[in-house]
Amino acid sequence: MEVSGTTINFENNAITVSKKYTTENIQQFVDAFNLFSNSLNGESDSTLGAKRSASIEHFKVTGFPTTKHEEWKYTNMLPIIRNDFHPHLTLDQREVDEAFIRASGYRGEAFRLVFLNGHFLPEQSSLEGVPEGVVVTNLASAIREKTDLVLEHIVGYGDSFEHSFATLNTAHLRDGAFLYIPKNVKLQKPVHILYLTTSTDQPVVTYPRTLLIAEGGAEGSVVEEFTGKSGEIYLTNAVAEAIVGENAHLSHIKIQHESRDAFHIGASHAKLGRNANYFNNTISFGGKIVRNDPWAVLEGEGGHAAVDGLYLVGEDQLIDNHTSIDHTVPNCTSHELYKGILRDNGHGVFNGKIFVQKDAQKTDSVQSNVNLLLSDEAEIDTKPQLEIYADDVKCTHGATIGRLDDTSIFYLRARGIGKAQAEQMLTYAFAVEVIEHISDENIREYAIELLDARLDK
């Protein structure tokens, strides 16, 4: 009798939870939006205001995706959205923990924009020596000072309304990072965008927005870094947009090492012009539930997109990468390498879509997802996906799941290296290939440091 009673209670709970998921949890985000919207006090441009309103209205209708949605099959939003997240509307200077900020993130040579809980910290940023014509600033300043430029390019992503979290980000669009490299200018130093989050009284949600514009023939390198205080619960819901002009080169790296109790949802959207070269590299170490949606669209002939990623998934962690490369015109190339390391009961998801549209003849595309499974309890769900509508193309894709090679382990042990260290060396060797694709030496070394530190644990 007791057993059946428990079952009934359980079912009741299940119903309550799913009800919350469809109404109360969504209402909570809408209420938070209203607070945010009131706090703007008319500071905003009306075009952006309209974008925000349209986005929240759309969100009210669609809500969050459930696991019945093909694109969210393995990633349940409930553990994220049932937290009582609040946007951090104002930042008190007393909250700025300088020691924490200085100890967080990449410290090598760069133009640097630092944000705490979504707020720009000009004093912690370093923008000296930015070449004439180049703009490196926070997005709120850019909206005021470069209004037309921002409006011309922003919200390309949110317009599609296909991604509830991106929609929510657009609804909350206020600040973030902005980079503009004018025609034929080559930026010598990378731009480092550091998004820091700390939850003080209650779990914080931030909506950072990054807009990168490289005009024709321009060259630049950007690293977006997301981190926070370990052990804290927060949600980062980020969107980045990149416009890569004709013959421009843009390297766009994302390094995510959020608190292991935090959540991270990040989407990026890049548009490539004629002969443009775009390199996207998404490195995920942190977070409890992480979702990355990098998306690159080849819109001009002769363009090349490289979309790489590395994910290290450990205990009680889920990292889900959904990538899209869209060939819309002829004679473009794309190259994708995603590598995953899965430990303990970690769960990884890879879904890589390559679209080759009807006009995109002579497309040359290579996609590969390689996974290293280090534990019997770890799980990887991988789905490389080609959708080809043109008939004269060269596309290859593949996914593999493997373990460490016994012969290699024996070779290292036969030289005196212990089994655990041998396994760590080989795991490092597996992962470092993705990091080696980063062209900036300092950033590459920084990513290696982070990898080393994580493999040591």
Added chain:
Amino acid sequence: MSQPILEISNLHAHVEGNEILKGINLTINQGEVHAIMGPNGSGKSTLAQVLAGHEAYEVTEGSVRYRGLDLLELDPEERAREGVFLAFQYPVELPGVNGMYFMKAALNAVRKHRGLDEFDAADFLTLVREKTQVLDIPKELLNRPVNEGFSGGEKKRNEIFQMALLEPSLAILDETDSGLDIDALRIVADGVNKLKRPDNAALVITHYQRLLDYIVPDFVHVLSGGQIIKSGGKELALELEEKGYDWVKELSREGTVEAV
């Protein structure tokens, strides 16, 4: 009288259910170089792998004492730290593992085990410079991922270089001569000879006599069908070269096995 370094008695070993070693007896003393020769499939490489501790090989009978230790009880890394070194017949390529990093990790694992201070980067570089001069190995090789894209000769030279760094008490060279041209062979043999000391020993496994023109053994053993069927001095190698392995096989069948 010199001390025994390795004492193998009645060693039997299986791999995937097949018995490959069928009762090996062999004692190697300090300062000695022993050569093991034999036809393909006689168990030469199995012996090397068993001594290094490869887990695919199961020892079913017999014992191996190494400098007073029960060798078979030790993990592969413990054997290496105690001074057993196997120069692999097929050195493994390790893409992504930097050669210098690998060798520093190996050397420090060995030094730590012996109660010595671990080498820092500067000490290690000094040592590497010294050893590269002795062995005439190009330094560029060492900075590349371990063995990745190396030629056969480069891989074998890298094995000997690692041996020089780790200064083993017992070096086991598993067909180090295979796939080498005569110049590479001379360089490798030269390296081995330079590392010879009165307190260490080497076990040279080879199919051909020509390596033994350069590394002169004190004893030669013929392995066939998983047993040592004939032992002798260095002249046995020449005799083998002349008469071929069929000769020893016949000896074996006639039951005229000679022991030293």
